[in-house]
Amino acid sequence: MSEKSEKELAEEVLKKYDSDADTMQYTGLMAKFVSALAITFSIFQLYTATFGVLDAQLQRAVHLGFGLALVYLLYPSRKRWSRTKVHPLDVVLAILGAASPAYIVLEYQQLVLRSGTVTTPDLAVGLIGILLVVEATRRVVGIPMVTVVLCFIAYAFAGPYMPGVLAHRGLTLNQLVGHLYFTTEGIFGIPLGVSSTFIFLFILFGAYLESTGLGKFFIDLANSIAGWASGGPAKVAVLSSGLMGTVSGSSVANVVGTGSLTIPMMKKLGYHKNFAGAVEAAASTGGQLMPPVMGAAAFLMAEFVGVPYIDIVKAAVVPALLYFTGVWLGVHFEAKRSNLKGLPREQLPKFGRLFIERGHLALPLVVIVYLLVSGYTPMRAALVAIVLSIVCSALRKSTRMKPIEIVRGLDKGARNVLSVLVACASAGIVIGVVTKTGVGLKLASGLLALSGGLLLPTLFFTMITAIVLGMGVPTTANYVITSTIAAPAIIQMGVPVLAAHMFVFYFGIIADVTPPVALAAFAGAGIAGGNALKTGINASKLAIAAFIIPYMFVLSPVILMVDATIGNVLLATVTAIIGMVALSSALIGYLVDNCRAYERIILIAGGLMMIKPGMLTDIAGFVLFALVLVSQWQRKKAQRSAA
Structure with missing residues (x-):
């Protein structure tokens, strides 16, 4: 092609x-x-x-x-x-x-x-x-x-x-129009307020970063790091999509942007087209979870929760690490199971040369993190980063933007914000009706009654709501609706506010790879020439971490840096990563050897135990994982000896 x-x-x-x-x-x-x-x-x-x-x-x-x-x-x-x-x-x-x-x-x-x-x-x-x-x-x-x-x-x-409980006095046309259009609680509410300030600037920042060639730099960088490994192009897709996620808030756009390069590479190496499209879909969807520049919904979360945006960034670090670890492991085990090799090193870019020639393009991302940590407002940090992205591109002739390209960046940024702007305005209508009628508290009470006042059923019903809503509603609007209706029910059960909002945020995003309507997976299938439904199922397997991590930080908010110490965070992260190894190997069917049916069951049980917070469950899960690991090592050794 x-x-x-x-x-x-x-x-x-x-x-x-x-x-x-x-x-x-x-x-x-x-x-x-x-x-x-x-x-x-x-x-x-x-x-x-x-x-x-x-x-x-x-x-x-x-x-x-x-x-x-x-x-x-x-x-x-x-x-x-x-x-x-x-x-x-x-x-x-x-x-x-x-x-x-x-x-x-x-x-x-x-x-x-x-x-x-x-x-x-x-x-x-x-x-x-x-x-x-x-x-x-x-x-x-x-x-x-x-x-x-x-x-x-x-x-x-x-x-x-x-x-x-759904009954209320009803509104007249005058009351509804007045509330939705002439107050700051309807269309002109918080979502549009956030869109009109720092969301616009961050999207403009992303437009300029793309214009500098940062996307191509990320793909080449990922190739230099992982292109030679088993299943190299698939791992390149995971790395590059994660890096691109720092500046892109759209799963589908991310799939198309990086997938047009990585999916043909994966197919050429030997990955099935349904799996190749799924890898890109799962990795690109995770881009909205990747700090420092996450999707627009993350900025709304900062306003709704009432915390600085840097707190959202800190809270997202460990969950994002776990998510991409899960996708990476799924890719690795599939490559090992299918005996897929990487690309020859001589065909790959050199890491040192890349950084010398184009490493300066990533400086604005480093600076924006520093500014946010230093106490700058997101709007001021984004403004500085926009200027810096233009200045940094001028450091080398090969990356320098011409004056017309700078002007085109203004044009592209305005066009890119339109989908977020419209989603925020329409979400404001929903919020306006909720606040005027009081239906939010009624729905939250109904959710609690449906779940019998138990936390896990409440979380499950909230998850289903967010995923179903996400099948046709963009992440921004999905988060606004679920955080208004479902998050209060979770908070009433003693869950920290940040954990409750992050829970609905995650499941709104993961809807992009959840069949039957999985837009990111469908886009990946379109590029790969695969079956959309099978691609979506494979993407869901690779993104299994995203279905589990939200339950983790509700049950143990320590991984969101809520009342956390370094020791607690490290322990929770390490055990969760080992749990992800067990789950990924069970879903793919390979650890160090092909998994038998009973080994898959043991690995799933062990993985879930290690992901669930608690010393006893961690130890029990690790023992189950170790039993399968040692058993497969011995079986593999015996096969080599026989050969």
Whole structure:
């Protein structure tokens, strides 16, 4: 397959499985106008980040106005419409999308003085604004999220007719529109507030890092480290996707970006196409769990939990390590089982030369961690990192960005933020209905009643909710909904707030590789030419750590650095890693030799015991693991002697 055809296939897969990538392809004057609008959007965000953000509602209104205008110009209403010529209807909707939030900016003083009283013009503008957000959600995010939003809006009106604990007084149209559109508890709530400040800057930072060639550097770096090992290209996929996850918040985009290079390498080495696509899907999905720059939902978590973002980063370190260890082990055992070799060392990049030539591109990531640890706000840290990414690229002629590329970075950053912006705005509608009707506490109470007041059943039902919701709703919106509805139930059972929120965050992400709707796995299958369902099943096996780790940090928050000592963290990490070895070998069917059926059962039992916190379970699990390990060593030795 030629390089050109591989690139075309990657773009086709991205558009098919990532709805926010299927945009208009303008030429001429229209292309320049849309780019100018996107660049202006980025400049506004950079200006307010530098000189101080506006009042909350004003900042969010301008942010939404730019976002809606761009969405309606870039995302056609119907797939069969032209991708090169704008439809008149979209022009009208783009103007309304900019005008409805502008009304808040222009009438801000009067709106404050009226303090919740909704006039007829207010009602008309607010209703138009809400409908525009819902339609933008349909175009960018998809029908499942629209369905969730419309169900909550319907619930707001249907309160008097609802059964049991779900009943409430019901809202009038004036009350609903006023709450959703003219307060900071609806569309202009915390999610959009976070999007309008540091999420935008971090996405812009990621756009510039990609423009510098950092992605190619990560893939070459991973090749130099692991390309020679057993199953080298698959391990390269795990490493490079984990590294790319530090700057990419999209599982599907990550699959396409690195998978277009790593999946053909894996297939050439001998990996089955269903497994090759699964490796990339599992690794890319984990990118949203990888500090320091995680998915947009992580920034929302910092606001919802009420802690500095650096605390979220610290809490995510050990779970991310365990996740990628699990994926790496699955790849390793599959390579050993199938006797797959690595690539010849002479065909791989040299580690030292890579760092000398392009190591400076990673400096902004190091600096952003230092700034966050030093007490800088995420917005200020991202702002410095954006400037530094441009400066660092200029240190060598081969990586230097031209002035036009810097301008294009502003354009790309604004376009990349649209899916997050729309998801945050629509999630704000859900939060607005929840706060106005009080249904959040009622659903949490219902979840507790359903689980009989027991922690593990509560966690299980929450997991199922997050995974099902994640089948059609992006991670950001998924986290907002589950953290509003399900997390309070977990917190009521004595679980630390951070652990409860991290629990729903993890399962919202892992939905990307969980069949029957596993978008990251489907994208991997599209590139590999494999079966989507089988790829999803393989990806779920490789990502088994993500199904277990959330239970670990709820039962033992020490791995989230909650009331932790270095000794406690090290002990929990080491035993969990050994447990991951046991589980991965059981699922793949190979440890040091092919596993027999009873050995798999013993390894699963031992692995789960070591992952579960507690000295007795750790010892018992290790003994079971050691028994299988020694038995296979002896069997392998006997086979070699016989040979």
